[in-house]
Structure formats: structure tokens, C-alpha cells
Amino acid sequence: MRALIAGNWKMNGLGEDAKALAEGLKGLAEGGQPACDLLVCPPFPYLGLVAQTLAGSRIAVGGQDCHGATSGAHTGDTAAPMLRDIGCTYVIVGHSERRADHGETDAQVRAKAEVALAAGLVPIVCVGETEKERNAEQTLAVIARQVKGSVPAGMEAGRLVVAYEPVWAIGTGRTATPADVVQVHAEIRRLLVGLVGEGSEKVRILYGGSVKPDNARELLSQANVDGALVGGASLDAESFWAIAESA
Numbered sequence: 001m002r003a004l005i006a007g008n009w010k011m012n013g014l015g016e017d018a019k020a021l022a023e024g025l026k027g028l029a030e031g032g033q034p035a036c037d038l039l040v041c042p043p044f045p046y047l048g049l050v051a052q053t054l055a056g057s058r059i060a061v062g063g064q065d066c067h068g069a070t071s072g073a074h075t076g077d078t079a080a081p082m083l084r085d086i087g088c089t090y091v092i093v094g095h096s097e098r099r100a101d102h103g104e105t106d107a108q109v110r111a112k113a114e115v116a117l118a119a120g121l122v123p124i125v126c127v128g129e130t131e132k133e134r135n136a137e138q139t140l141a142v143i144a145r146q147v148k149g150s151v152p153a154g155m156e157a158g159r160l161v162v163a164y165e166p167v168w169a170i171g172t173g174r175t176a177t178p179a180d181v182v183q184v185h186a187e188i189r190r191l192l193v194g195l196v197g198e199g200s201e202k203v204r205i206l207y208g209g210s211v212k213p214d215n216a217r218e219l220l221s222q223a224n225v226d227g228a229l230v231g232g233a234s235l236d237a238e239s240f241w242a243i244a245e246s247a
């Protein structure tokens, strides 16, 4: 399966940084593109700027979140059709930082994924256990609960991405071992058979959590690892590119 390498810029940088990063990526893409799909998810105020900068390149642009309704009285929120309208093709939903900072539940994440799909976006549904849950040997139970609760059932496999991001590995420099990643990704694949049915093997399952140029190749070569969701290392064009080249 063709890998997806996605950069999650989170709440970093100002307009000039977003433009410089997008220009840097566009320049690298002009020199030839790695054999994977590429996506960047900038902060909301700079989505339009980045989408314009990357227009004509093969680097897709996505939102970091959307609301579970398509429009209405939701001050400060962003609707999936708005993201589509300004040129996004993907949206991250249920990132652990949103689950923690905004108390998002599995049901809310599923609603977001559903409106994203209806708007023509590919949702990247994030799941992952905390360190406490891992230490209590609850990892697979937590993943099963989140996948079953957050992934819309019966959706078209090619239009769904799931990202496994152990919370304790995000931004910490620690990554899950290849054996852990293989075990959790195999479990997600098994759960998707029940949820998506036919074609579930086409759902891309990304790994996220301190992916860097020096560990990307090993992580990306594991079974059922179909790409990466990259935070910190996606803020530097060269390091994001190096990760993409190892896919």
C-alpha cells in the first residue's frame, strides 16, 4: 500500500513560518517526490495561505480538527465543508491533545469523522493509550474501545485513515518499540475487519509519536504500518522530507 506521511504542525509558528515551511516543501517536491502521499496540517489561520502556496504541488493540505456538525451556532469551531472549500482533502480527528484539552469523547470523534466524510474529506482518526493505561496493561483494551467508538462503521476503506499514537510517545522523544507497534497495528487491522468489512485491508494505519528521520525507516517497515503522523519533525522541511524518503 502507498504510504501516507502526514505533518501535524499543531499550534506552532506564525504566518511567515507557515509560508516558509510550505515553500521549503514545495521546493523539495519540485526536485522529485518520494513514493508516498504527502500531507501537511497547518494551524487554521494559515490553512488558506499554505493551500495557496502548495497549489500545483502533490502535497495535500488538511485541517487539525473539525466540528461534528456541518454548520450552525458553534462559536470558534470549524466545519468540515469549510475545510473542503479552502482546498483541504484530509482532516485529523480525535487527536489525543484534543481528547485531553477539550474532553472529546469517542462519540464526538466519530461524529467529526462522519461529517468529514460527508464533506468529501478523508478523516484521520487518532487513537492511543496513555502511559498509565500502558503500565496497567490496558493498551489493547483502550485501542479496541477507541477504534470501535470513534471509527464510523461501514465506510469506504480507501477514504479512511487511522493513526495509532501512544500518548506517552507524543513529543517526548520516546517511541513504541517495533514489536509494540506491530502488535497494536495488527489489533487495529483486526478491528477494522469488523467495522469496515470488505476492503478493510485498504485502510491506512499510521504510526505517530516522536517519528524522526533516524527512526522512520524502521517504524515504517513494520507490518501494517502504512505511514506516519509526524508532529515536531514536520516543522522542519528537510526532516519531514527525510521521513517521507524513508517510506
Ligand code: PGA
Pocket (backbone or CB within 6 Å): 008, 165, 169, 170, 171, 172, 173, 208, 209, 210, 211, 229, 230, 231, 232, 233
Ligand atoms: P510528535 O507528535 O511527532 O511531535 O511526537 C505526533 C503527533 O502528535 O501527531
